[in-house]
Amino acid sequence: MKILNCIMSGSLVLIMLSCGSRTRQGSDNSAVTNMTEAATGTAQNAMDHPGKKVYDNYCKACHMSDGKGLKGMHPPLIKNTTVNGKANKLIDITLNGMIGKVTIDGVEYNGIMPPHNHLTDKQIADVLTYVRKNFGNDSGEITVDQVRKLR
Numbered sequence: 001m002k003i004l005n006c007i008m009s010g011s012l013v014l015i016m017l018s019c020g021s022r023t024r025q026g027s028d029n030s031a032v033t034n035m036t037e038a039a040t041g042t043a044q045n046a047m048d049h050p051g052k053k054v055y056d057n058y059c060k061a062c063h064m065s066d067g068k069g070l071k072g073m074h075p076p077l078i079k080n081t082t083v084n085g086k087a088n089k090l091i092d093i094t095l096n097g098m099i100g101k102v103t104i105d106g107v108e109y110n111g112i113m114p115p116h117n118h119l120t121d122k123q124i125a126d127v128l129t130y131v132r133k134n135f136g137n138d139s140g141e142i143t144v145d146q147v148r149k150l151r
């Protein structure tokens with residue numbers, strides 16, 4: 001079906017972008033993730049958390065697999081006051097994105113955090129709970145209800 005959809009989209013470039021690279025990237029990413037986890041000895045329960053999969057698919061490319069981000073481009077999610085602060089602000093940024101200058105841990109960021117309102121309430125709750133309890137963070141979970149109220 002996937003192939004059929006791609007062919008129906010009628011463009012060879014699209015076929016390569018939407019089918020080919022996704023499959024390749026998928027296997028590359030998991031290899032890298034496995035290596036990172038083996039190296040850092042991430043706790044088993046963090047590896048099994050449903051939010052990890054969402055993080056790997058939608059956040060890792062910018063905020064990196066260890067949550068440290070990319071200095072000056074993508075802010076770290078570790079020891080971050082927004083990540084570990086009020087649930088509503090964190091959910092709002094994840095759902096609706098963020099633009100504009102911010103200083104985080106003494107470093108200025110002036111990038112674009114894309115909106116993620118295409119994710120389900122559960123995916124958002126899972127990924128934010130994962131981020132708040134992983135990478136050395138230790139904050140309370142985010143519930144599906146909290147996300148639903150803000151959407």
Ligand code: HEC
Nearest residue numbers: 058059062073074082098099100104109110111112113116
């Ligand atoms: C395309 C890159 C990109 C992706 C993908 C991305 N982010 Fe971001 N994120 C950014 C950038 C850039 C900023 C800072 C925006 C600015 O400079 O105003 C940011 C900011 C944030 C902030 C606010 C940090 C602070 O201290 O204010 C949070 C929280 C966050 N992202 C979480 C996430 C989560 C969770 C995901 C996955 C669901 C995600 N991001 C996906 C690039 C990204």
